[in-house]
Amino acid sequence: MEAVQVLMDNLWVAIGAILVFFMLGGFILLEAGSTRMKNAGHVAGKTIFTAGLGTLVFWAVGYGFIYGDGNAFIGLSNFFYGDTTTAAEAGGLTPAVDFSFQAMFAIVALTIAFGGFAERAKLSVYVIFAILFSALVYPVVAHWIWGGGWLAEHGKQDFAGSTVVHLTGAMAALAATMILKPRIGKYNRDGSSNVLAGHNQVYTTLGVLILWVGWFGFNGASTFGVADGFLGYVILNTQLAAAAGAVAAMFTAWVKTGKADVPTTLNGALAGLVAITASCGFVAPWAAVIIGLVGGVMVVFSMQLFEKQKIDDPIAALSVHGTVGIWGTLSNGLFALPALSTDIGWGQAGLFYGGGFEQLGVQALGVVASGAYAFVVAFILLKIMDKVMGGLRVTEEEEIMGLDISEHGSYGYPEQMALEEAKLTTAATKEKFS
């Protein structure tokens, strides 16, 4: 019986790894759909090679920095991961299954970070930053919370990574957005902003749906096993929060502007998912609904706030993964059930269950420490790159013509872009001779 359980645990987590990796398909569609036609091939394609780079770095040093033997700050063994044991000692996961599952999270965090680079960063910047982020930013935060670092010892609750994956990614995205500055045409001279609408809402929608499905692996397999069927409980909470987030965001957009905006609704579903990521294994289903609802409302206001601050965030990564990632982490401090926290020795119950402010404090400390680390280190790294590489951003001409052609030499939509070019040339000629 025990042998069957071990096999099932391994199988479930391996399936989880596949589901999480498939979330990249969601990101590809989400990002490509939310950006303009001239950048579509680039935005989609770069996700594949940064996933490649991220994997190699994670294999070389990332896993070791997180789970190796080290100190409260960082792990320092298991580099160039190559544990050949097939059966885990004492009936756990095989090291390779565990490694694969962990690697996917690192890649997702990296993909989130690159959201802040969209439509204006040089390709070479993606290459260098993929390496630096995967080695120096993500593993440190992951070690603190999941790898037995100093925050884990405090009893920090982050079931599947609202902080570790989403907030860390978003903080790097924030640093990048601030250094890169807004895209050409985003803001007018009088300070008002323009919509640089994404070119395909259907892509974006399908992207969100794929992410949603992938999230069942992201959260569900973070149980690391099938014991007691707890994975079903986690999946239930995940579904409820995502549903609530979508509904809340659409309603909020309608109340605010009179129109039920589609991109906002989609970000609401993602907000629900991000919010429940930290708490899916700790809270009751009704709380999951509340956590999702709050996330959905929050994401709308957060997007508006960033826009007003002149922070140009093309795919709302800062709001969806950052702002809501913080809320998700803090929500544990309010809603964590005693049976799923205190009783099993994983932190304390939330404020509403008599746990007082203790867990909320631990969660807040985790958010501040992890967020600050990710932001400061990413900011410094990008600033150094900015100096060394002669700027992070493509030239104005390249940005206008689009990164498909400037960085890769061919368009994602060759026929349509040729037409657009012809129109532009005619317009320019007309202007000259009229």
Place this chain on the structure above:
Amino acid sequence: METYESIKEWKNSNLSSFLINNVSLNTFHDQVMQKVLEVAKGNMKQKRSPCKFTWFITGSGGRFEQALISDQDHGIIYEQSSKENDLYFKQLGEELSYGMDTVGYPYCNGNIMSSNPIWCKSVTDWELQLRKWMGEESWESIRYLQIFYDARALYGSEDYIKQLKAAIYHYQNDNPTLLMRFMENVKHLKNAIGPMGQLLAEQHGSYQGHINLKYTAFLPYVNSIRLLSIKEGICATSTLERIIELQEKEEYKELMKYSYENFMTLMNYRLSLFKVKEYDDTHYLNVKTLTKEQRKELKRILKYGKKLHDEVIELVS
């Protein structure tokens, strides 16, 4: 000897002194356009027109609600069709459109100009065309009919226009579906009040934080009042005059109660916009510059406009 250039100069140097109120501004526009007609007639090879004719303006000019700048909307109705007459008025129409553009009324995107044969016809042909439009009931012909209903004479007798509008009135009396088609054509309303009762300003672009008065405030009033005017055969073209005439009818007394006052206030808002803003767009009102009371008033006017619009639609459907 006047030319288009001299009219333009005169217009530009005197315009600001007519910004006292809407009546004075529109009377001034009328004078400018009448001068354009005189020059256009003088530029024709044939110095005397071959028969009687009426030159009308429509659109906001027809309603006596023109802003500082608006594009030209006009047409010609002449006494009788003949080879010579058709040619003369075709040329006069072209000359007029050119002159209006030169003086500062840009060409109309929708091509509602005397230079377009559709808008330059003998009275008999006009009647045939109106009947064709009324029979067709297509989106475009319904638009044209409503545009025609805002026409008033700038030159020549008002009789032709009255005669043609009477034809529309009688036709719709006998064919109630026509009024329904007019109604369907103006049913859409750009909502400016949110579910929480807040003003819905533009979210993006250079008019961020502004309300588009034309679509959210003016059109609900203009369209619903026009609809009732067609139904009742009212010939007046300005929305305010139409309201007065409607108020005289017992069944509209209640409905029209605040319409006059509200529409007047809207016109004054717009007038105040001309003074501060550049000429280019006088329909965008910056919500931030309004006092609390003004905001309240604007909301009241917008809500009333929506109510009026909805009730009129209910009434004719």
